[in-house]
Amino acid sequence: MAPSPNTPPLSPKGNEVAGSAAGHAAGRQPRSTRGQKTRRAILDAAALEFGERGYHEAGIARIAQRGGVAIGSFYTWFDSKEAVFRALVADMSMQVRESVAPAILAAPDRLAGERAGIAAFLRFVRAHKALYRIIDESAFVAEDAYRAHYESIAAGYASSLTQAHGRGELSDGDMQVRAWAIMGMNVFLGLRFGVWDESHSADAVAATAAELISEGLRAR
Amino acid sequence: MAPSPNTPPLSPKGNEVAGSAAGHAAGRQPRSTRGQKTRRAILDAAALEFGERGYHEAGIARIAQRGGVAIGSFYTWFDSKEAVFRALVADMSMQVRESVAPAILAAPDRLAGERAGIAAFLRFVRAHKALYRIIDESAFVAEDAYRAHYESIAAGYASSLTQAHGRGELSDGDMQVRAWAIMGMNVFLGLRFGVWDESHSADAVAATAAELISEGLRAR
DNA sequence: ATGAAAGTTGAACCACTGTTCAAGTTGGGA
DNA sequence: TCCCAACTTGAACAGTGGTTCAACTTTCAT
Numbered sequence: 001m002a003p004s005p006n007t008p009p010l011s012p013k014g015n016e017v018a019g020s021a022a023g024h025a026a027g028r029q030p031r032s033t034r035g036q037k038t039r040r041a042i043l044d045a046a047a048l049e050f051g052e053r054g055y056h057e058a059g060i061a062r063i064a065q066r067g068g069v070a071i072g073s074f075y076t077w078f079d080s081k082e083a084v085f086r087a088l089v090a091d092m093s094m095q096v097r098e099s100v101a102p103a104i105l106a107a108p109d110r111l112a113g114e115r116a117g118i119a120a121f122l123r124f125v126r127a128h129k130a131l132y133r134i135i136d137e138s139a140f141v142a143e144d145a146y147r148a149h150y151e152s153i154a155a156g157y158a159s160s161l162t163q164a165h166g167r168g169e170l171s172d173g174d175m176q177v178r179a180w181a182i183m184g185m186n187v188f189l190g191l192r193f194g195v196w197d198e199s200h201s202a203d204a205v206a207a208t209a210a211e212l213i214s215e216g217l218r219a220r
Numbered sequence: 221m222a223p224s225p226n227t228p229p230l231s232p233k234g235n236e237v238a239g240s241a242a243g244h245a246a247g248r249q250p251r252s253t254r255g256q257k258t259r260r261a262i263l264d265a266a267a268l269e270f271g272e273r274g275y276h277e278a279g280i281a282r283i284a285q286r287g288g289v290a291i292g293s294f295y296t297w298f299d300s301k302e303a304v305f306r307a308l309v310a311d312m313s314m315q316v317r318e319s320v321a322p323a324i325l326a327a328p329d330r331l332a333g334e335r336a337g338i339a340a341f342l343r344f345v346r347a348h349k350a351l352y353r354i355i356d357e358s359a360f361v362a363e364d365a366y367r368a369h370y371e372s373i374a375a376g377y378a379s380s381l382t383q384a385h386g387r388g389e390l391s392d393g394d395m396q397v398r399a400w401a402i403m404g405m406n407v408f409l410g411l412r413f414g415v416w417d418e419s420h421s422a423d424a425v426a427a428t429a430a431e432l433i434s435e436g437l438r439a440r
Numbered sequence: 441a442t443g444a445a446a447g448t449t450g451a452a453c454c455a456c457t458g459t460t461c462a463a464g465t466t467g468g469g470a
Numbered sequence: 471t472c473c474c475a476a477c478t479t480g481a482a483c484a485g486t487g488g489t490t491c492a493a494c495t496t497t498c499a500t
Contacts, residue, residue, distance in 0.1 A: 032498095034497075075490080080489080081487095081488065
């Protein structure tokens with residue numbers, strides 16, 4: 001568990017380049033193209049392995065093999081099993097947001113944006129089923145990373161809701177609670193109609209969800 | 221877990237007594253008061269241990285110790301680590317439903333029922349924080365149990381939505397999608413405002429969520 | 441060409457823990 | 471009292487798999 005006092009090729013600690021992030025979270029930064037390629041190969045292999053087998057069933061030896069590198073190389077670039085996992089969570093977290101945000105921004109109005117966002121999320125989940133599990137599993141392996149992921153999405157969501165409210169588009173209400181409620185909706189719909197079963201079209205699910213968010217269920 | 225609707229004194233179907241073959245599902249049934257006490261002690265200890273440390277950090281030796289029994293006794297009543305875990309998931313699943321359903325049924329109308337259900341769920345989660353994690357973690361340890369849990373809740377929810385729709389209370393829409401959306405809302409609100417942070421009152425959160433479900437967010 | 445830094449290698453180490461089992465204890469029915 | 475099925479016990483087993491390390495290879499600036 002504890003990192004060895006010194007690591008032969010590199011200086012003792014703080015190898016994260018001018019990295020702003022804390023400690024070993026991001027893993028070491030390669031200093032050559034060669035190293036970059038290896039690190040990338042490990043990360044990709046880890047994504048496959050964790051996605052397929054889950055954190056605890058995944059093995060370092062298997063990751064190394066899949067990446068076509070030796071076990072030792074793994075430990076050149078990552079401090080531990082948990083470290084790669086965290087790197088992966090951060091990576092996925094970014095990917096999800098980058099894939100959903102543009103869809104929302106491109107929409108003409110709020111309701112359309114809601115719908116587009118859910119649809120984009122569903123499509124992302126379907127295209128990255130295995131990988132998406134990584135974020136969910138981080139709740140039990142790296143809870144802080146899990147929290148950070150959803151906390152950051154919720155914050156963005158809450159602020160956009162507050163803006164819409166300022167424009168008179170939304171009724172009064174606790175925007176933080178609403179943001180978490182909507183996020184939960186998305187996640188569960190993603191699990192049920194993205195990961196488990198694709199028989200419903202993403203747009204149909206998104207339309208139903210967006211209407212629920214906008215109009216509620218009550219008959220009018 | 222044991223005392224379900226039916227608990228015959230003798231093994232229901234799997235005669236694992238001498239064969240030790242098929243008992244994984246529910247664990248073996250004790251034939252004496254003594255055995256019942258031991259089995260219960262193990263189950264309770266397992267709930268504590270899994271709740272506190274999560275599936276993989278939890279240890280059989282620790283569970284046995286907490287329960288005040290020998291490791292061997294553990295294997296008298298459960299086939300494996302996963303077997304106790306599954307028993308626990310089933311137990312929790314039942315507890316959640318039994319704690320939420322009455323609150324909904326007691327409500328005068330649908331909106332009130334929605335609100336009461338969410339509040340009851342939030343309160344349950346707050347009172348069983350550690351244990352509630354067990355259900356979430358089952359997604360990665362016993363996915364079928366996880367699915368069964370949510371699938372059964374969703375089915376109940378969808379059917380009650382369909383009934384309400386039949387009475388003209390709800391607008392048209394895919395009830396299955398709606399059920400999953402609402403479930404996701406609840407789960408995330410439970411996580412955020414039940415497990416992580418109790419600073420919001422359960423009723424306030426429930427009111428906001430229930431109004432979202434009923435009326436939507438759009439300003440009127 | 442040359443040396444040092446950067447990167448690679450994989451067998452071996454070792455701590456950890458789920459599971460087994462043979463021997464012992466308990467308790468209630470005959 | 472005797473007996474036996476039910477139950478208990480915990481040391482030992484066994485497989486796993488994360489991590490280490492010392493030797494080796496590649497790259498590249500000088």
